[in-house]
Amino acid sequence: MNDVFKKRETNFLIQLIALSGLLFAVHSYLNYHFAGEVILFFPLWHIYLFHVVTVIIIYTLINYRESVGKTEVFNTFIFGMLVKMILTMVFLLPWILSKPEQKGYDLANFFIPYFIFLAFEVYSVVKILQKK
Secondary structure (H helix, E strand, C coil), X not given: CCHHHHHHHHHHHHHHHXXXXXXXXXXXXXXXXXXXXXXXXXCHHHHHHHHHHHHHHHHHHHHXXXXXXXXXXXXXXXXXXXXXXXXXXXXXXXXXXXXXCCHHHHHHHHHHHHHHHHHHHHHHHHHHHHCC
């Protein structure tokens, strides 16, 4: 592994852990105070673990391909987004098949962090692409 890959990956992981910790704390606080009586299908930590793992995998693949000199990182990013959408459907499949009574809370608990993590991932990948 070259030093550029390691440096970018380390910086990204530090930022991702900080974002995840802050977002999880705020999300837990809001759920505790405003939706404490609601029984959620997925615990918050499952949702955040899913998001963090998918973001790390996609960013690491893009970072690696760019660090070894591949110029088609955009294609890798698009393919990663497609795989992430499929994994999202697989992750949510038990919830969808259970015919939940309360759809709003579970959807918001999953998709609000999803879009925040997606924005962070796009921002991080654009930083890689702008350095060329």
